[in-house]
Structure formats: C-alpha cells, structure tokens
Amino acid sequence: MSLMIKIRVPATSANLGPGFDCLGLALDLWNEISFEEAGSLRYHAHGEGAEKLNKGNRNLLTKSYARVFEVCGQTLNGVNISAQNAIPMSSGLGSSAAAIVAGLFGANEMLGKPLSGNDLLKVATEMEGHPDNVAPALQGGLVVSVMKKAEIITRRYEVPELTVVIVKPNVEWLTKTARAVLPKSISRADAVHNIGRTTLVVDALRNGDLDLLQHVMEDRIHQPYRLRHIAGGMAAYKSARQFGAAALSGAGPSIITFTIPEKAEEARARIRAVYEERGIDTKSFIIKPSSLGTHCK
Numbered sequence: 700m701s702l703m704i705k706i707r708v709p710a711t712s713a714n715l716g717p718g719f720d721c722l723g724l725a726l727d728l729w730n731e732i733s734f735e736e737a738g739s740l741r742y743h744a745h746g747e748g749a750e751k752l753n754k755g756n757r758n759l760l761t762k763s764y765a766r767v768f769e770v771c772g773q774t775l776n777g778v779n780i781s782a783q784n785a786i787p788m789s790s791g792l793g794s795s796a797a798a799i800v801a802g803l804f805g806a807n808e809m810l811g812k813p814l815s816g817n818d819l820l821k822v823a824t825e826m827e828g829h830p831d832n833v834a835p836a837l838q839g840g841l842v843v844s845v846m847k848k849a850e851i852i853t854r855r856y857e858v859p860e861l862t863v864v865i866v867k868p869n870v871e872w873l874t875k876t877a878r879a880v881l882p883k884s885i886s887r888a889d890a891v892h893n894i895g896r897t898t899l900v901v902d903a904l905r906n907g908d909l910d911l912l913q914h915v916m917e918d919r920i921h922q923p924y925r926l927r928h929i930a931g932g933m934a935a936y937k938s939a940r941q942f943g944a945a946a947l948s949g950a951g952p953s954i955i956t957f958t959i960p961e962k963a964e965e966a967r968a969r970i971r972a973v974y975e976e977r978g979i980d981t982k983s984f985i986i987k988p989s990s991l992g993t994h995c996k
Contacts, residue, residue, distance in 0.1 A: 701736035702735070702736045703733060703734065703735040703736070704733070704734050704805065704808045704809065704995055705732070705734075705995065706731070706732055706804055706805055706993060706994065706995050706996065707729045707730070707731050707732075707991075707993065707996055708729065708732070708797045708801045708836055708992075709726055709727065709793075709797070709836060709839065709992065709993070710729070710785075710792040710797065711792065711793035711832045711836050712726060712791070712792060712948040712949060712953075713793065713831040713832045713949040713950075714831070714918070714946065714948075715900055715904070715955075716897075716900055716915070716917060716918045716922070717892070717893040717894075717896040717897045717915070717916070717918045717920070718843075718900055719918065720829050720831050721831060721843060721845060721897065722841070722897065722901070723793075723831040723832050723834055723836075723841075723842050723844070724835055724840075724841050725835040725838075725840060725841075725842075726863065726986055726988060726989055727986045727987045728984060730784045730785060730798075732760070732780060733780070734764075734779075734806075734808070734809055735778065735781075736776065736778060736779075737778055737779040739777045740756055740761065740765075740777055740778055741756065741778070741780065742756045742761050742780045743780070743781050744784055745781075745782065745783050746785055747784040747786060747788060747794070748787075749784065752784075759795055759802065759826075760780065760782065760798040760799070760801050761802060762802065763798070763799045763800075763802030763803045763822075763823070764778070764802035766803065766826065767806035767807055767810065767822070768806060770814070771813050776809070778809065782801070787953075787982055789872060790867045790953050790982075791872075791948035791951045792867070792949065793832040793835075793836060795832075795874075796823070796827055796832035796833045797836055799827055799833060800836040800993050801993065803819050803823055804837070804993045808995065816837065816838070819837060820833065820837055820838075821851060823836075823837065824851055829846070830844040830846065831844060832949065834851075836993060837993055838853070838855045839990050839991045839992035840856055840858055840988070841856045841901065841905065842854070842855045842856075857905070857990055858904050858988040858990070859907035860988070861904075861907055861909070861987065861988055862957070862958055862959065862960045862963050862985065863957055863984075863985070863986050863988065864955070864957075864958060864963050864966045864967050864970070864983070864984070864985055865948065865953055865956075865984040865985075866939075866953065866954050866967060866981055866983045867952065867981060867982045867983065868931060868932075868952050868980075868981050869980040869981060869982070870929060870930050872929060872951055872952040874950055876928070877950035877951060880928050881921055881924055881925075885920055890920075893920050896915040896916070896917060896918075899911060899915040900915055900916055903915060903916075904988075909944060909957060909959065912943075912944035913940075913944040916944040916946050916957075921950075922936070922946065922947045925947055925950065926947060926951075929951055930974075930977060931973050931976075931977045932947070932951065932952060934973045935973040936954055938969050938970050938973050939954050939956040939966065941966075941969070942956055942962050942969070943957050943966070944957040964985070967983050967985060
C-alpha cells in the first residue's frame, strides 16, 4: 500500500493590535490536506481559493513540500496532494503561512520526520519572511516570536476559550499593498505606545481578561495607515470596538474582535452591515483560539 498522511493546519491572526510582526494566535479554522505517494506530483484544492490554486501544480504548498526534500538532500518523490481549504486567501488570516507550513509538515511526515519542529519553523520563516504567522500555525496557541540574526526565538502561551469574531470584506488587498502604505519610520512616542501595550495584550490574552484587552489593543504603527486604505475599514473597526477588543487581523483586510459569547452574533451583524452599506460583500466566522497547531489527523 502507498503511504498516505492527512494533516490539519490552522488559520492565524498576527499583530493583534500593537504586536506588529511579533504576535500571532492560532484559530480554530482549518485547512485539511492529504499527501499520498504517486507517480508524479499532482495537486488539487477544494474550498477557499480552489479556482486560483487549481490552475497548476506550482504554489506555496507544493514549493514548501519540495523545499523539505531539498533541505534533506532527498530526491523529490511523486505525491498526490489534496487540500480542503477553509481559510480565505488574502484575508489576514495566515493563508500563505498555512500553505507553507502544510507543505513543510507534510513532506517531513512523508520522509519520516528528519526535521525537528525548530527546523520546520526556520525553513517556514525563510519562505514567509517573518515568523509571526508560521510560528502559531506550527505550534498553536499564542506565540511571541522575534528574530536574532539566523535564530528565531519564540515563546508559546495557552489562551482560554475566548470568543472571536472575524469579518472579512470582499475587497482586493494585496500583501505588497499592505506593506507599501506603512511609514518609513515612526516616532519614539509611537514606539513606546506599542511596546507597553504589546506586553499587556499578551497578559490579557493569557488570562482571558477582555476588559484589559479592550483597553490595550491599540496600535500606532500599522493599523491607522492600513485601515484608511481599506474600503469601509476604519468604520468597521470603530463598530467592532463597541463590542470588545478589536484589531486588524494581520495585514488585513479582516477585522478580528474578541467579545463575550452573548454579543458575538450582534457584533458580526453590525460589522458586516458597515461593509454592506457600502455595497461590499463579506465572509464572517465566530470561532475560538486553537491550542493545537499543525498536526496529523
């Protein structure tokens, strides 16, 4: 019988307000991927992004799969990869990180796990450019990550079962655009503002302290610049803050809101209404953080 494995990789939300490029949280929203030995490399996706991804066999997932064989000095084998995607693409929910991590993790499993978790994180960071999404995608939970030359330093924390509302507007928002609108430098006051609040965001999430989280999930480094370029973004963010702690998820355009369970549906409806008033369709989720990272089914 041919070798076959099935894995799950979670969505992630990076930054979480002031933790720019340093904080990431795994979410209970999953892509499920199967890898089976075959005569050649074949890839097929279902669900989110399928129309785009099925135009060929070369994408982030297959590239990262091949990268493991290269790192390990192995000849790339034939494999049939089938993906069932629930994480929206270009959403600020870590779809590219999920693809990279899935390919790396799947290839490592197929080869008998020659690479450690730290090895996978290093390769994933090299491919993604920074660890804020790939670290929680691999490890689950809340992860603080920083880079020190070639070293990646992480700390992972458990997060209680908070209620998370995600609203993604159906607007074009490319990662390169999200980076291009950022200022070249920031003031000392803005740096101090974010440093202190990032520490408290970690504390609030670890302890499930929504009141504290609502007071400190403010950012001056990226959100103000990005929200003004996302249609309806600033109005949606202000609406979300009426229900709890809100932030731009990753680079956007999704808005993430931490609220009490009783307010989740109302929060989702009110945030969606901001976009719909402007003729913008949305996709939304009410989910929890995930303590699990990428794992075999």
